[in-house]
Amino acid sequence: MADAEAFVALTPETLPTKLGGLDVLKTRIGSDPSAWRVREVGDGNLNLVFIVEGPAGAVIVKQALPYVRLVGESWPLPLKRSYFEYNALIRQADRDPGMVPEVFHFDRAQAIVVMEFLNPHIILRQALIRGEILPKIGKDLGRFAARTLFRGSDLSMSARARKEDLALFADNVELCDITENLVFSDPYFEAELNRHTPQLDGLVAELRADRDLKVEAQALKHLFVAKAETMLHGDLHTGSIMVTKNDTKVIDPEFAFYGPMALDVGMMLSNFWMSYFSQRGHEESGSRDEMRRFLIGVIDEIWETFVAEFSHLWRTERTGILYQRSLFEDRGDALGAELALSRVLGDIWTDMLGFAGIEMHRRILGLAHNADFETIADLDLRGACEAAALKFGRHLAVNRRSITGLTALAGLAERLDRGDIQ
Amino acid sequence: MADAEAFVALTPETLPTKLGGLDVLKTRIGSDPSAWRVREVGDGNLNLVFIVEGPAGAVIVKQALPYVRLVGESWPLPLKRSYFEYNALIRQADRDPGMVPEVFHFDRAQAIVVMEFLNPHIILRQALIRGEILPKIGKDLGRFAARTLFRGSDLSMSARARKEDLALFADNVELCDITENLVFSDPYFEAELNRHTPQLDGLVAELRADRDLKVEAQALKHLFVAKAETMLHGDLHTGSIMVTKNDTKVIDPEFAFYGPMALDVGMMLSNFWMSYFSQRGHEESGSRDEMRRFLIGVIDEIWETFVAEFSHLWRTERTGILYQRSLFEDRGDALGAELALSRVLGDIWTDMLGFAGIEMHRRILGLAHNADFETIADLDLRGACEAAALKFGRHLAVNRRSITGLTALAGLAERLDRGDIQ
Secondary structure, three states: OHHHHHOOOOOOOHHHHOOOOHHHHHHHHOOOOHOOOOOOOOOOOOOEEEEEEEEEEEEEEEEEOOOOOOOOEEOOOOOOOHHHHHHHHHHHHHHOOOOOOOOEEOOOOEEEEEEEEEOOOOOOOHHHHHOOOOOOOOHHHHHHHHHHHHOOOOOOOOHHHHHHHHHHOOOOOHHHHHHHHHHHHHHHHHOOOOOOOHHHHHHHHHHOOOHHHHHHHHHHHHHHHEOEEEEEOOOOOHHHEEEEOOOOOOOOOOOOOOOOOOOHHHHHHHHHHHHHHHHHHHOOOOHHHHHHHHHHHHHHHHHHHHHHHHHHHHOOOOOOOOOOHHOHHHHHOHHHHHHHHHHHHHHHHHHHHHHHHHHHHHHHOOOOOOOHHHHHOHHHHHHHHHHHHHHHHHHHHOHHHHOHHHHHHHHHHHHHHHOOOO | OOEEEHOOOOOOOOOOHHOOHHHHHHHHHHOOOHHHHHHHHOOOOOEEEEEEEEOEEEEEEEEEEOEEEOOOOEEOOOOOOHHHHHHHHHHHHHHHHOOOOOOEEOOOOOEEEEOOOOOOOOOOOHHHHHHOOOOOHHHHHHHHHHHHHHHOOOOOOOOHHHHHHHHHHHHHHHHHHHHHHOOOOOOHOOOOOOOHHHHHHHHHHHHOHHHHHHHHHHHHHHHHHHHEEEEEEEOOOHEEEEOOOOOOOOOOOOEEEEEEOHHHHHHHHEEEEHHHHHHHHOOOOOOOHHHHHHHHHHHHHHHHHHHHHHHHHHHOHHHHHHOOHHHOOHHHOHHHHHHHHHHHHHHHHHHHHHHHHHHHHHHHOOOOOOHHHOOOOOOHHHHHHHHHHHHHHHHHHHHHOOOOOOHHHHHHHHHHHHHHOO
């Protein structure tokens, strides 16, 4: 058992000694570990993250801790999340090459993943708060979603390999539990860990009394736990994406598990919509109109790219046990396969909207808030931005079956954002 | 590893020596194994089944073989199916006590389950072919479905236990593969193992050209592989049920896995509908009108009992992570929980009809046929019975979203059966 070896948390001082014997690191950093420079830079909620630099280059050393870093030892969280992160990273690298950091070394007992140092990348959420236009982001993320979701499913994999991965990631109980509680349930009642901007009190009470919304949130939770379609990233918000103008990388897949295809797409779009609703709060010296147009464009582009790439893979890589070619193309019935594709994409669309709506609520009403809104110092302004997002999210979640396209949603978002309707 | 011990198939001659040392058997059969009487009675497609009798009583010894018994060593099938059967039996016994044979002993390496000898039970399908009225069957099966499906899901279990069972049964790849191919795909193209009554040639060609039906069958397969809601029996037809007038037992759960709640219910109702459509073929000396009324009544009773018991468990045992009481009853919103129940049951209804339709097709067009139809010697008559069932099944599968209740279906079945419509 790998777990029998005692876990020891790394420090900047001990890291060169502990990892200095690895050739793969000496090659990438420098052959003399005593000359490595180590900085701990983890700003997330869960893990230690070190940048290790030397004459030959730099790497990232990420180590899980046996508890939630943000909270402390009172909230234990198993080290095995590192194992799921590693397994997700190597699968994503295979399914959409170049879109995740390269893994150089994995140590299961010490919960360490050594990987590519992304430089000069910054977190996408920070770029969006600054108002940066990123020309490649929509296409990159749409393709990433299509490729990872399609290629991790029974549309592509052998039934045996897919079921083996289902079983592997089914052990990621504790991180799924975080999502099950913090995303789908806590925002809709007075759970202990919740917090929200005081200006929202009235709206929050209204949402928590909204029976249709609660039922819909639980129906989406039902999909989350029981629609085991594909390997998801599981936490694909704009804080899990690093960017330059010309490059996009998806990081931190430790929430990976087998769930509904629509979740990753919905969580991404939701975080772009939240960025949209937060722009007014960052409009210090002039207009963010161009940024708003960019964000609406990115949302369109992610979805359209996802549909186009998923459809391409459907037509060219459908080698799994679902919607087999032997029933359609091989019998001269390509149309049947296209109609089935349309149904599958229709289901993803409907569920995607629901997950997007719920994600907006939990980021404003639950434990884990977004810097997009949190960095708006004026609480009245912050509350106004958040209120528009909450109402938009409620519409997405409850009316998702009758929403026909993104254009109408962009119009609604604009009117809510301007305060034309409340 | 349990599998390291060499597997040896039992024979009536070797069985007393191999199992004679087990106290649990000596107590139930007789203390002198040399006095045990052993008969091999397996009439299924896959396994060895022995009745072992002695002065103290009798037991069933079921042993898997490393291949499909019906076909031979050319179709290998792993011994581990016995492990899944054992695990399913003990869970079902816990979830609906008294409805499955009691397990006395399990040997994983030898793939042996020793269990209760059901006497004077006969296979339900045989009873229905004979025209026997069974007054308890509808309530027993409706309750069994509700209790096993509810109690194996995230509505009831802890998230950890549910995910552990998901992973355990995810290894039942080979038996799932049988269903994935033989039920959902092979019937809809000219697969090698298919056969059908020659009188159906025209209708079979029509169904295999039916694009909507093919797409629907694959959409149902998509649910089968990816809607991992609960531990299913997985093969719950009338040949997997043993009965007396006063007792019902469900046997042979080796196809158990985590799948959609609707599958077990749909497969059961489908087999009662097939019995209905086959009655005309067994109407030798007078009328089966009473039997037909009984079967329509059983179908109603299974569904109504399922709904009533599932609703009862929803109100009294909803202790899992889905539709938590903390969001509904605990906040004075019992109505919200009832509306959510109505949605969950509505989804089960719709999917159940689809699975029922597909099951009718695969039993008439695929590899594994039903004795209900196969025992009708007159091929014209058999074909007429099967044609009505195929048309009824096509309606269930394709129009399942707009079918509102069982009464209209009973009327349609009657008109198809009488030849009023074709």
